[in-house]
Amino acid sequence: MKAVKTIIFDYGNVIFNIDFKRTQQAFIDLGIQNIEEFFAHKGHDPLFDEFEKGNISAAEWREGIRRKAKQPQLTDQQIDDAWNTLLLGVPDGNHDLLLKIKAQYPTFLLSNNNEIHYDWIMKYLKADFGLADNSSFFIKDYYSHLLRMRKPNADIFEYVLDTHGLKPEETLFIDDSPQHLKTAQELGLQTYLMTAPDNLQLYFSKNGLLRDL
Structure with a gap:
């Protein structure tokens, strides 16, 4: 690997x-x-x-x-x-963790989303965190309904990889849906399936990817 x-x-x-x-x-x-x-x-x-x-x-x-x-x-x-x-919210600490990760890696968001959920999430981020959107946590945040593509189709992965000149074999994709990871693996990405009770903070505390955790 x-x-x-x-x-x-x-x-x-x-x-x-x-x-x-x-x-x-x-x-x-x-x-x-x-x-x-x-x-x-x-x-x-x-x-x-x-x-x-x-x-x-x-x-x-x-x-x-x-x-x-x-x-x-x-x-x-x-x-x-x-x-x-469907929408519950961002667990305590996840935003701070994303900023730490972004300080050490180019990071991207790739979300299957839709007009109604996107509007709800943007209002939630503003009301609860004083944020206009998710852009501060990533090099670029991508949403399926704005790209007119969605996971698990290969085209949406290829678009992100090609747009930013990313090497699949050096890129880690974290998702909770096995069918999305399958496509990513076929394209050569490294993958991790996030399933409860695991969470983002537990994963990064034990995987050695961050220098200060």
């Missing part, structure tokens, strides 16, 4: 905690059937893929939810509230 010279981070359940079970229950409460096929960690309805690639607007996505739930009377707010149950 080559030395790590660059680190690419996923966002959900790596830097920012999320909970799929909460959102599954919220969608069930809206009338969604077959929830494990509709929305789950390892896969979901194509409606979400299109939303995360920015191919449909928030309004179009909400209409899709109404159709799937067979509940045309659902309001935008009801749908957004259910969708945003």
Whole structure:
């Protein structure tokens, strides 16, 4: 294994905690059937893929939810509230850790995201941390709905690698989704699967990548 010279981070359940079970229950409460096929960690309805690639607007996505739930009377707010149950927040210490890592490595964020969650997260960062966005923690932060590409497709990884001239074999990619890591491995990146109870701070305290931890 080559030395790590660059680190690419996923966002959900790596830097920012999320909970799929909460959102599954919220969608069930809206009338969604077959929830494990509709929305789950390892896969979901194509409606979400299109939303995360920015191919449909928030309004179009909400209409899709109404159709799937067979509940045309659902309001935008009801749908957004259910969708945003996924979002928990940034654990104490993660932002400070990211700044320490950035001081020693070129770092990047590569997140599957969407218009509704992105807006919620930006408001949360401002309200809780006085931050306009995540840009201070990375050389560049990338979001799928703005790039019009999403993980696990190879094109989004190739875009980041090519844009910044990164060598895959010297780049570590940290994500909580095995299907995303599979693509990264096929492209030659080093990878780490982040799964509870492991977390970012535990991982960097024991992996020897940081000089002062």
